[in-house]
Amino acid sequence: MSVKFNGKYLEGFLREEEFAQLWPQVQSAHDQLMNRTGAGNDYLGWVDLPVNYDKQEFSRIKQAAERIMQDTDILVVIGIGGSYLGARAVIEAVKSIQYNSICKNTPQIFYAGNTISPNALNDLLAICEGKRVSVNVISKSGTTTEPAIAFRVFKKYLEQKCGVEEARRRIYATTDASKGTLKELADAEGYETFVVPDDVGGRYSVLTAVGLLPIACSGIDIDALMAGAAAAREKLSDCDKDNDCYRYAAARNLLYRRGKSIETLVSYEPNFTMMNEWFKQLFGESEGKDGKGLMPTSVICSTDLHSMGQFLQDGARIMFETVVDICRPVKDFVVEADAANRDGLNFLAGLGLAEVNRKAMQGTILAHRDGGVPEIVLEMDSLEAADLGYLIYFFERACAISGYLLGVNPFNQPGVESYKKNMFALLGKPGYESEKAALEAKLS
Amino acid sequence: MSVKFNGKYLEGFLREEEFAQLWPQVQSAHDQLMNRTGAGNDYLGWVDLPVNYDKQEFSRIKQAAERIMQDTDILVVIGIGGSYLGARAVIEAVKSIQYNSICKNTPQIFYAGNTISPNALNDLLAICEGKRVSVNVISKSGTTTEPAIAFRVFKKYLEQKCGVEEARRRIYATTDASKGTLKELADAEGYETFVVPDDVGGRYSVLTAVGLLPIACSGIDIDALMAGAAAAREKLSDCDKDNDCYRYAAARNLLYRRGKSIETLVSYEPNFTMMNEWFKQLFGESEGKDGKGLMPTSVICSTDLHSMGQFLQDGARIMFETVVDICRPVKDFVVEADAANRDGLNFLAGLGLAEVNRKAMQGTILAHRDGGVPEIVLEMDSLEAADLGYLIYFFERACAISGYLLGVNPFNQPGVESYKKNMFALLGKPGYESEKAALEAKLS
Numbered sequence: 001m002s003v004k005f006n007g008k009y010l011e012g013f014l015r016e017e018e019f020a021q022l023w024p025q026v027q028s029a030h031d032q033l034m035n036r037t038g039a040g041n042d043y044l045g046w047v048d049l050p051v052n053y054d055k056q057e058f059s060r061i062k063q064a065a066e067r068i069m070q071d072t073d074i075l076v077v078i079g080i081g082g083s084y085l086g087a088r089a090v091i092e093a094v095k096s097i098q099y100n101s102i103c104k105n106t107p108q109i110f111y112a113g114n115t116i117s118p119n120a121l122n123d124l125l126a127i128c129e130g131k132r133v134s135v136n137v138i139s140k141s142g143t144t145t146e147p148a149i150a151f152r153v154f155k156k157y158l159e160q161k162c163g164v165e166e167a168r169r170r171i172y173a174t175t176d177a178s179k180g181t182l183k184e185l186a187d188a189e190g191y192e193t194f195v196v197p198d199d200v201g202g203r204y205s206v207l208t209a210v211g212l213l214p215i216a217c218s219g220i221d222i223d224a225l226m227a228g229a230a231a232a233r234e235k236l237s238d239c240d241k242d243n244d245c246y247r248y249a250a251a252r253n254l255l256y257r258r259g260k261s262i263e264t265l266v267s268y269e270p271n272f273t274m275m276n277e278w279f280k281q282l283f284g285e286s287e288g289k290d291g292k293g294l295m296p297t298s299v300i301c302s303t304d305l306h307s308m309g310q311f312l313q314d315g316a317r318i319m320f321e322t323v324v325d326i327c328r329p330v331k332d333f334v335v336e337a338d339a340a341n342r343d344g345l346n347f348l349a350g351l352g353l354a355e356v357n358r359k360a361m362q363g364t365i366l367a368h369r370d371g372g373v374p375e376i377v378l379e380m381d382s383l384e385a386a387d388l389g390y391l392i393y394f395f396e397r398a399c400a401i402s403g404y405l406l407g408v409n410p411f412n413q414p415g416v417e418s419y420k421k422n423m424f425a426l427l428g429k430p431g432y433e434s435e436k437a438a439l440e441a442k443l444s
Numbered sequence: 445m446s447v448k449f450n451g452k453y454l455e456g457f458l459r460e461e462e463f464a465q466l467w468p469q470v471q472s473a474h475d476q477l478m479n480r481t482g483a484g485n486d487y488l489g490w491v492d493l494p495v496n497y498d499k500q501e502f503s504r505i506k507q508a509a510e511r512i513m514q515d516t517d518i519l520v521v522i523g524i525g526g527s528y529l530g531a532r533a534v535i536e537a538v539k540s541i542q543y544n545s546i547c548k549n550t551p552q553i554f555y556a557g558n559t560i561s562p563n564a565l566n567d568l569l570a571i572c573e574g575k576r577v578s579v580n581v582i583s584k585s586g587t588t589t590e591p592a593i594a595f596r597v598f599k600k601y602l603e604q605k606c607g608v609e610e611a612r613r614r615i616y617a618t619t620d621a622s623k624g625t626l627k628e629l630a631d632a633e634g635y636e637t638f639v640v641p642d643d644v645g646g647r648y649s650v651l652t653a654v655g656l657l658p659i660a661c662s663g664i665d666i667d668a669l670m671a672g673a674a675a676a677r678e679k680l681s682d683c684d685k686d687n688d689c690y691r692y693a694a695a696r697n698l699l700y701r702r703g704k705s706i707e708t709l710v711s712y713e714p715n716f717t718m719m720n721e722w723f724k725q726l727f728g729e730s731e732g733k734d735g736k737g738l739m740p741t742s743v744i745c746s747t748d749l750h751s752m753g754q755f756l757q758d759g760a761r762i763m764f765e766t767v768v769d770i771c772r773p774v775k776d777f778v779v780e781a782d783a784a785n786r787d788g789l790n791f792l793a794g795l796g797l798a799e800v801n802r803k804a805m806q807g808t809i810l811a812h813r814d815g816g817v818p819e820i821v822l823e824m825d826s827l828e829a830a831d832l833g834y835l836i837y838f839f840e841r842a843c844a845i846s847g848y849l850l851g852v853n854p855f856n857q858p859g860v861e862s863y864k865k866n867m868f869a870l871l872g873k874p875g876y877e878s879e880k881a882a883l884e885a886k887l888s
Binding site: 080081082085096097098100101102114115116117118119120121122123124126127142143145146148149151152153156181184185188202203261262268269270271277280281284285287288289290291292293294295296297300302303305306307308309310311312313314315316317318319329330331332333335336338342343344345347348351352353354356357359360362363364366367368370371372413414415416418419420421422423424425426427428429430439442443 | 524525526529540541542544545546558559560561562563564565566567568570571586587589590592593595596597600625628629632646647705706712713714715721724725728729731732733734735736737738739740741744746747749750751752753754755756757758759760761762763773774775776777779780782786787788789791792795796797798800801803804806807808810811812814815816857858859860862863864865866867868869870871872873874883886887
């Protein structure tokens, strides 16, 4: 189990000496992290989480998942940002982006409370019609607008469909351990609750109950997921020069300092689509502050070689690519020979698509590199739970080191409040009245 | 029916005089387009397509769609890039991103041949098991690797499941009018065929049979879609200063010249997700060449305000946003009062979510603008077929004008070939042998 940093395709873009020259700063970032002296050091619970987690709660998560698998057709996961992206990313990476169309002995999983769109809510209510529904509501506070609205709706929906008592059994709340609106409600109603730890921020929370309960409900082995993360923690905790995670953090920082503005995360596996989104939150929210940061973007290839491929090959040279090379598919598919060979594909006969896909990846890496795009390659074995757990920890740690290298607090997100304040004022929320008139004047 | 350019939130970023100073270039771009004197003028079929299309074929498309709706549980659309993105974008925008979970009297629609992943193919074959499947294979040539592989598989699948004769009835080929691998095969087998016109490039092809057949199969009114596009053509064909499409093209070009590198397309409607992807191909492939071009990216809000929101609010100031403001939802959802009001949401009671979502949008526009992000707003009525047809034509035309303003050929995509050449060589495709050793040396 590993994620290997392959810097071969950075030749011509970065010199090896640059790594050496940056290394004292990497060491300093490492020290800030390990000595808990850096900005945001209240949020370092993720560092030792893979070994230092609540085993009793972990066991309750598995029991709850078993129950949900038995009595539920549709699990509605209510959460926004870090409170749904990690779970969804893992479920689709390990199982399939078509999980809801292929799941058999596990519930379908739909996500609510991550948008205010009435269309999304109406559609989901239609989908739930006639099905046995359970809800996992995930919110540290319980007051975030999007999930709070969705939960108000689904709580009432369940109470009307199956009665107050049964609804209470079908609602699982992942929230603060002791305080807040959702915790109070959960205690009053008697929901089973799980904990969003105080020292793990939303975008780092996938290996807490926030991610683990929905993931377990999809039938994924959460022990393997944690074991993979634990292996990464073991492997990546020393600041030596062959720490692949730190090499990656250094490379992306060096490319930023050389003027690259964008990191494009690339995968050749559609099931990785939501992992791309999880990555974008992790790095975008951690680095994008004080006017700084690489803008994270993503593509799925070869799909997007037929949309963004032209830009990546030959457009403005403002990005580098980080290619996640997943060596082994769930199951291969061998191209068969065809007697007529009208499509001219017989040169592929006998090859597995995994191999063809791999050649597409290699060919593209060389083409883009020759087109002026620095290429970082991260090599991993598969998207099985353990390998994915390793990758998650790899990225989390790389992100922390990257933030300190950039000179920002990688664990806060002050900018996320700005839109909320304006929205509340425009909606006339109590306490925000004074801003309303000024904002409306700006809009009119 | 309209798409309005609202430039109010560009104040402080662009001066009105800049528009006036750029306008002679806009006029020149317009003249290149209308006089067919610009680069890529072999590919201007889309300009008059909304009125000048093959009515007989259009009628055949509707008949084929009726037949498919009757005899099909799952329609597999095989195509890559422009040969699937437009159809999928329209279906999900008008119907729902959850189309496959809510469709009732129309077939589920899955997309194949846009990836080489064996996982995607294996999953789709599992999904098709026991269902009545039809296939729409879309390829101008029939030799593009990804769709050609998928079609080889699904042709055999159908022939084995329901016999050669029935398979022939269930395969619909959208391809060249007279030549090429797929056309020859279709004629030999007797598939019903539809035409990919010679003068309409892939990314501009959504309003040809390429997009229209799958769209019609989802039950969308393709007459309304075309009528919307025709209305846009009527409205946007003169180069006067209140042409909203040209104002938009001018604004994005001015922002580029001022140093912005990225255009982030923003919508507050999850059903718009694939329209974002369609937009990214349209603009990225048209502008991203010769080391130039705005890099297109996208977010769905408020979802992504909890992932990319921090970066957009306060990260590197390298982007501007183009917000697609969709005024009316399919159906609203009114927030109800709750006696206990534990979640504190009663200030929203009686409001429709469309209104709440709108305030989120307005609040975010102001917050991001105040954070240093130029905001373009494009206002449209709804995502009904006619309005979407209008928007599609609006973007197509804005893209052509943008390309000429940038000084590139907006209708070619030479960079897309680079990865294919390398891939073919690495795979040992006949005719590419000479490159193989050199590429393998670069990889080892």
